[in-house]
Amino acid sequence: MSRRSIAGRLTLLLQSVAGAAILAFAVASLWLTARTLRSEEVRLLGETAHRVAAAVDDELNEAGGLEKAARDGLAGETSAEFRIDIFDQSGRLVASTRHDGSPPLALPLPTPGRVDRHGGRVRVAALTGTGARVVASISERIHGTTMRALTGAIIATALPLLVFTVLMSRRLARGTLQPLTRMAQRARDVSVESGVRSLGEPSGIEEVDRLQESINRLLEGLDDHLQAQRRFTADASHELLTPLTVISGELELALASPSLPPGLAPGIHKAADQVRAMRDLVEALLFIRRVAASTPAKGHEFEPVNLTDLATRAVQSARDERPDRAADISVDAPDEVMVSGHETLLASAVRNLVDNAIKFTSPGKRVGITLRSNDGSAFVIVDDAGEGIAAGDRERVFDPFYRGGEARTRDPGFGLGLPIIRQVARTHGGEVTVADSPAGGARFTMTLPTWQPN
Template sequence: MRRAPGRGSVRTQTTLVAAGVVALVLVISAVGLTGLVRHRLVDAERVAARVRADDVVALARTGRLPNPLAYPGEESGATQVLDSKGTVIDATGNLEDEPALSELRPDVGDHESEILTDVPLEDDDRYVIVATTAEVSGDNLTVLAAASLESADDTVETLWSTFLWGIPLLTLLVAGTTRLLVARALRPVGAITDEVADITQADLHRRVPQPASTDEIAQLASTMNDMLARLESSSTRQQRFVADASHEMRSPLASSRAVLEVAALHPGSVDDLVAAIGDSLIDHQRLETLVSDLLMLARLDGSQTAIRRVATDVEALTRTVIERRIEPAVEFAGVGPAIVLADGPQLDRVLTNLLDNAARHRRSRTAVAVTAARPTVEITVDDDGPGIAEADRQRVFEPFTRLDAARTADQGTGLGLAIVAEIVGDLGGRVRVDDSPLGGARLVVSLPSS
């Protein structure tokens, strides 16, 4: 049974990452936007106060500066006029008898501003103070104009309050949407997991459901099905191999047991016992050869043999193998040095098995040739036997495959060509069966040259 997604599941991790990223972006955006809005609103009030100060300067220059200070459009503005000594000489009604709002004293023609909270007005709002100095009738007058930031602060507070509930709500919405979308996207993975969890050694024929899409999950399903197909094929071959090995080993054991039991029941003469022992030794020799070949197949592993590979002259090695053969009429044609990277004993085994196969099936002739044509070196073994039908040319390289016409007790273990195929494949080469010009079979081994 598939476990429910936990804290470490892809769905949970993706949801947390998406929600965290969105929340971080929203908080940064909220802080930036709030700061920008605050700056713009305060700037607007600063500009308004500066315009008011310039208007008061204009009134002063006309000599019509009222006291208390009031002018068209700004009857209730918070404004003061100071002389060059900093004494308040005029002010709006809401600043009557109040000291100067600020210590700002800019140069003539300049403007300066600051934000204060302790302005002596009826409310406790923050104010932006703009100061400007102008020369009027030979005296330097400084005008201080104050503008309330209550509206700006209220707007920023409202905006920030909206962010305080809006950001968590939007983050939760993104988290929920992400979780649903990820769950939907990973649903095929759950189906694959359930199917694989139920597959046992006896169910390797089953396959995981494959989505109709072409995304990574579909590729995963396809890869899983390919793997299951390979496992099924491997399991089938293994079962067949075990069954064939058991059968092949049972035959010499049964034959030897029968001979010895007959000899035990009817010992006869010493010659009869010696003959029985000789027959039993023949069966044991077959069994020993079979076990040796099985161990050879089990040991063949490219990761282990690669470290033993050295430059080997195939032409010289082939000549050596032929010279120790006992059958007559083995022809050889070489072209000089033909170098490959190989494990010498294993390549010797390849040549021996090929010649053994030719010797078992030939009528009278075997021809061996070594040719070197970069990037390959080819070993060709021909015989003048019955040949191999085209339909059987791949099957002969499978373990325990012996063609029906050759299934006799003295025709080998059925592992020789399988060992050849394994070793040649490990060396990065290939082996094939063709028709021989001698009338029988031609086995061709191609190896990458060095």
């Protein structure tokens, strides 16, 4: 389904309304002008016909002959648009101006006192006292020419007005929705780590402010809930860590005791392993809590860190722990890839990425670590040759305690490694993503802002 912005819809609505208004104005103007022109033409034709008829009557009283009286009556008529024809009682033409070179007036002649349109002309007739008929007429082409000129003038005026309306409607729509745009930008910055409780100051637009207040209340409730959850996790972890440490120590002492009955040793070993696993879980939860509290917004000062050094140390540590896998791990990195951050946190993230790749790659297959920097971003790319991660699980693997099918069978952990990596990356203004690897497994890419000396 195609997506259309509110600004686009509002702009289209404003343009449609403005276009319809301009079109209605143009049509109404043309109609009213045509009606006014026609009415004025008829009025002037009638006045002209009656004036000439009166002049002919005056000339008849003096000269006595209709033809001479008609010619004398027309002597003062010099209009280039109006044509005047005078007919005797039998309908014979006795005099005419015919300024426009038009053919003789078409029959039948118009009835006096009525407007007649015949032969492409508008005609009005008047009678003299002797029964002669004076017909004043004008070509309809003149009216058409006038209307075409007027139409052109209206179009020439309407087009710039329409363009201006289109531009102003876009500006008006964007200006009206600017508070929503700012809210959207602010909302994109909201995350679990940011602790944002407000989308900014009121805009002064009632509907937008009501929406913003509702979202602010939602953010406040969400932030309160997250803070309470974090406090509970931290408090519970602290409370659990001490007794687990004591239990682990006691079990280690029991295993080291020479008086321990041989039959109890396997059970105590299992108990010690479980206690260590629980302690690792608690420490991982505490670590996530510490990472969440280590954001620059909360006063933590970052320092320049060379990711190449961290990757080299992580790979060397992995080779030391798994000598049988040493040849499987390769590093491709320049001497320096500098970022600004917390070295301990970043070292943990890089080490987790390397360990995760080794864990899901069978012996003899390659694990590649690549470091690059470009356009203000540094990239730590780790490729494994495992079974890969299904597209539907690529976001879920970053959820705490989530373990996919292969992880459940091959990894005895708790599903906190990848969430810790993402938490560290986001704490540093970066991100971690997963995709298919050219090696056949998964490719994890951690992106971080590069260090800027200023």
